[in-house]
Amino acid sequence: MRDLLLSYSSGTSDVPLLGETIGENLERTVARFGDREALVDVATGRRWTYAEFDAAVNEVALGLMARGVAKGDRVGIWAPNCAEWVLVQYATAKIGAILVNVNPAYRSHELAYVVRQSGMRLLVSAVAYRSSDYRAMITEIGFADVVYIGERGWDDLVESGRRSDPGVLRERAATLTFDDPINIQYTSGTTGFPKGATLSHHNILNNGYFVGELVGYTEADRVCLPVPLYHCFGMVMGNLGITSHGSCIVLPAPGFDPELTLRAVEQERCTSLYGVPTMFIAELGHPNFAAFDLSSLRTGIMAGSPCPVEVMKRVVAEMNMSEVAICYGMTETSPVSTMTRRDDGLARRTETVGRAMPHIEVKVVDPVSGLTLPHGEPGELCTRGYSVMLGYWEQPEATAEAIDTARWMHTGDLAIMDAEGYVNIVGRIKDMVIRGGENIYPREIEEFLYTHPDIADVQVIGVPDEKYGEELMAWIVMRPGTDPLTSAQVKDFCGGRLTHYKIPRYIHVVDAFPMTVTGKIRKVEMRERAVEILDLHDAARVRNA
């Protein structure tokens, strides 16, 4: 008989949602675990217990109030990972200011956009990082109300907070509710203008809390965060997941560095490590990988883009992360919608993105008709629950396009749900390749090519083709010490194991893929470049004829 159940699932739990603000939640943790370590900034060697951390947060909060920051004001933070980032996150939450995460890779044009679009009142910024002269860019756009970290501005802010009457902070706290907007995150978006996903205390506190619940955090956990704090992976799944459980935040370095990450895990005896897939690939591929003692690790999270099965298996086997989880989500949903569970079998923990988070609903629909699809059929993943953002900041039309009247967030991701509610992400709607009428999900071919021993990383895209409409092209990063694969070799490898139309016609060996700071591959840019490369080939063929 045909399976009549449709691709819908609702995450159950004995654990209720938290009905409190981020500040209240932090204070509860401080009351329980005041003497335990809350934050370690490895790059500068600074560390805080929960009692010290809370005191430092309060100074920044009072300092911001002394500068006139009101409830609902937008306060930007523009810095690579550092302790001040975390302090500002909790300080703004305590005073009800809306934190605007500014991407550390932005240049002046993008900065000007988010400053204007969010109506930013004050910006806390690093002076410079790597090739980014933040101060010069801020000066260029003519924004005046800036506090520079590591300079007098920051010290003065803290000092004025220290001198303030703590009573005003309590008075402010009494005016806040957990449904207030508290954070604007401009979605990294691999295309188009950034939109400001506006999130409440309730959205992000609960999402972080349940991520922490599902990986089983306690006050004994120490979590290494090489992922950027400006992204929800760092500040929600990381910071809020950690502080809601009394665990410790370990920041290994300002920006991602595989060696510094591995060293921080070893030195700080971390029990958990986060990363987008490319970070884990870089760590596993580090020449001294075997020299690091990773025995303290127990768990961790891989998320942010498709997590290759082979990489997951190596993380379990070679990094001691036997309980590692995959999370799937997007900024607009706080972010996590589905997650693997500790007691899922290895296959499910490596081959799926798990099932609906507690208190969250997910369904897979036909993108055209909107009807819920039977199990096993690919369609657009939609998600609903406490985690869906309040909306895009001052963009009601864009909000209405993303969230329907029944409050479902339409993710733009293609997914398949099985009869037990486990979800597989098969691609983005935009990335699906249609070759000669066949729908091809690049993910499937990428997974297959990952099993080639010489391939370190691979991405498959569709490129325009006169005969078939689109043809497949694989971009391949070779493992160190191996020769570049030719398309004939790849064809041989696929022959008999992949349907003919799924075998990539073009192979392009590269050192790295174009990527956003959050580790998302820019397939749009790859397609543009591919067209240029293929045009050159055609021109050469014509010349040689």
Ligand code: AMP
């Ligand atoms: P962002 O809002 O920047 O976090 O990007 C969200 C997008 O990242 C999602 O819509 C997915 O396309 C992708 N993504 C996140 N996590 C996963 C995952 N575990 N597997 C596949 N894609 C993912």
